[in-house]
Amino acid sequence: MSQGRGGRSEWFELSEEGWRRSNRARPLGQLVREALQNAFDQRARRVKVRLAEDEVRIEDDAPTGLARDEFAFTVFLGEKDTPPTWRGRKGRGLKEMIAASDHAEVETVGRTLVFDSAGRHVKPNTRQVGTCLRLFRRTGVREREAAVQLLRLTIPPPGVELVINGRAVRPPRAKDSLQDCLLETVELHHGVERYTERAARVDLYHPRPGETPHLFELGLPVEAHHLPWHVDVQQRIPLAAERDAARDAYKRTLAAILLESMAPELTRQELSGAWVTEVLAHFSLGPEALEAYVAKVLPARAVLSVGPRVDDRARQLGAKVVDLRGMPLSALEQLETLVESADAYVERMEGPPRDVLVHPGARAQHLVELVRRLSRELTGREVGVEFFERKVRDPSARVDAEYDRERHLLRVNVRGQVRLDDPLDPETLGIILHELAHEAGDEHDFGFIHRLETLAGRAMRCLVDQPGFLTPSASPKKRVGGSTRL
Template sequence: MAYSDDSSGGVFGVDVSGWVEQHRSRDVYEVVREPVQNALDTGSDLYVRVDYGDQSVTVEDYGDGVEDLSQFYDLFSGDKQYDPEKRGRFGRGVKEFIGASDETVISSTGGGLRFAFDAAYDEAREEYVVDASRELYPDARREEGTVVYGTNTEWTDDDLQEVEDFVERLWMPEDQDLYLEIYGEDAAPVREDVYTHEEPDAELERQYLPTLTAEDGVQQEEKRRTQVEVRKTSPGDGGVYELGIPVTTGEEFPFVFNVGQKTPVTERRNELDNSYRTELMQGLINDRLDLFDDDELGEDYVTQYISQFSHKTSSSVQQDYIERRFGTEPEDLLVYTNETPSIALTWGMQRQLPMENADEYSRNVRGILTKHCPTVQEWYSDQTDGQSIEVIEDPEPEQEAFLEYVEDELVPRTRTYGVDFELAYISEDTEDGQTHATYSPGDETVYLNAFADDWDRPSPRRIGTVLHELGHHETNPDEDGHGPDWYHAVEELSGDIIQDLQERLGGLYDDP
């Protein structure tokens, strides 16, 4: 819808038609945020009324008030944009709310104002014409505070419900309360709710985050120490707040961060750069890893900040993370390939290296892994040291039939490709007895040990062994490592297929 300004003298000193069109195209709760943040900046309690009867929103505070009424219509006036601990930044504030309303009435310590924007379609000009007016009421002074009332006949019930939701999500400061009144379509009060400050689950005191400051009247972005309050919620319900006002919602991580200073948001103040989320999550992991449950430590919203930015995570936190997620026994920890983009600390713990050097270990993940961590082939060579494999060239008919069963029926069901099976005599010097099978990554072959088993028919145990070795083959040496999580997945797969096989065989075969 195009708007044209038909007023004389102007209302804001800008193209009113463009201003009105711009802000009426926004979500209503976004423009309501402007008078709400002004009220919060006064330090007084906040009063908000949402009226479904006359399609209006009223915001009131009892702060010092505004003596100079031009601040309500002179664009880019005010100085809050230079204070990192004040919510205003663009000098436009409540003017955006005014532009989105048909009628706005304001009363403060300097008097009263009424703004009106009436739109009518001009057939000759083929566009909507805005008849804008601004009236001053000097006698409508308040002793304290400011009240802002706005209404628009095009605001729907859904729009006003979004305003309700936005106001209810506010994170109130410790010494300020919120009073939310809801009026129905019959102009009768429906309910009044009071919201007070809720104690956070954690407070991060040493966070250096980018914000907006000013030097010689020039606004600039710089990092500044600030406090961040944190609440634990559910995955997908996370968010980032600026001084109690929601900036983003529906974040993947299960935390709500309330930052105690301006955040580097977009002009519409509803989006942040991913690097800002990263700094918040890194700070939380470093300071309060205890807020994460053990079963959360493998989730993407944790691992992406541990693995990609481990050089920014303290050695004690990395050690705690690894012990809680993987345990402390070396054989329970992952064995990485030289391309694994994950925590270099793991190999250090496997080798019982002193943890005071943890930062050095994790600083160059690729270099550390290339130098010290075994590749899949190296791991296999170490595991099979002292072992000899002699392939049986002429297996017995029953053994040949079993190999055909594995390759023709079992392997296709696992969607595994590029692996061969051989019957062999595997000898090794070990106190643990004979191994039943081994996988060689060099020639992508599973060798079944004829010293340990006859391999003459299918059975659940034999099939489980085959599937376990297929798991070794399926490990991607460019991305994954051999580790407990992966083996557990293989065992679950084995269990499902073995159970299905037992049902099909009807108990015909028993474990040898």
């Protein structure tokens, strides 16, 4: 057993074949992304990438090139102390690219490291700046196209030119930049990763045509996400082992910061995404952001659904009923602090119930008889009639009549449009048929419309079959020559 550093015996050995298989399985674009990461960290001003059928070539003009040969072949060896604004981590990227190749060359300042069937060896060269990495492996067309698609998402640092297969990468159009966003990040101290919270700048960009919005770490794409924009965090992001995804908790926190900071400026379409619902489910938004969401996403005069009967009454009074009961409970609870429920809206518009029963006496007798006769003939059910008076603050909330399905009772508001002394008034007949159609349901849906049309059709047929059917309900003044004038 060999001795490790510090005098301790080494416990592990690396299976080179296993290491090669593991990296060979990684997508080509993710491997090449590691080279861009290194070049940007080393302050390169120009980076060129060429993806060919049997060779991948990445060349940069960084001032110093590769600092130590071991950085190309000693796994997990890298810079021991780097700030959160340094892209590289764990000393793995370059080794992974080499391991995924059939053979490779790392041409850096003054020397070229060769990895081939004979092993690893070094030869001198005349390069004065930067590094040229040549990875020899066969790749398919689709593999290369997917790699180019990922790499062209890259947002190069200011003043850096990135060229992929002969085409320069242009940065996307900027949307916004948020300062001092407190987010978890990673720093390396004496070779040990430490997680800490740190204020960072977060840049937002409009995706280019055809692009899927992505999360970025210091200009390099990490993963697609469901926010409407490219989001570039200007410090290390806590990533999964393969560095191809951020932690879910981190992404939720980032989305919450963006929503809290930007809600008043966002459009209805931007606020309508699933990402906003997810933020509302996990975080409590401030009043300004919450008010912006309600004002832009929900319709004017929105009220929260309670149940069919109350919802329908709220609609009659001019409200727009929205059913958000499928939302997470915590999200719904937040919206309830700003959006009125349907029952509260109805009570506010109509005022507290102040129905007073009224007995209009003989002047309403013809109306009572007509309702009972129509109900028996058209619905086959005995229906009672009750009169009441309801005072409301808002005239638009006045009710002409109501149908109590449990008691099979037509309730008539004596302050409404029903003509007690003239039951055959067209508007009064319409109100009666309307309320009788509610026998099977409270809502004004397509089923209600069908029932109302059916009752109207039966009434017309009844007049054909029984010409004198309505005569007893007419007031004496309306009876002319033994006929009824409608």
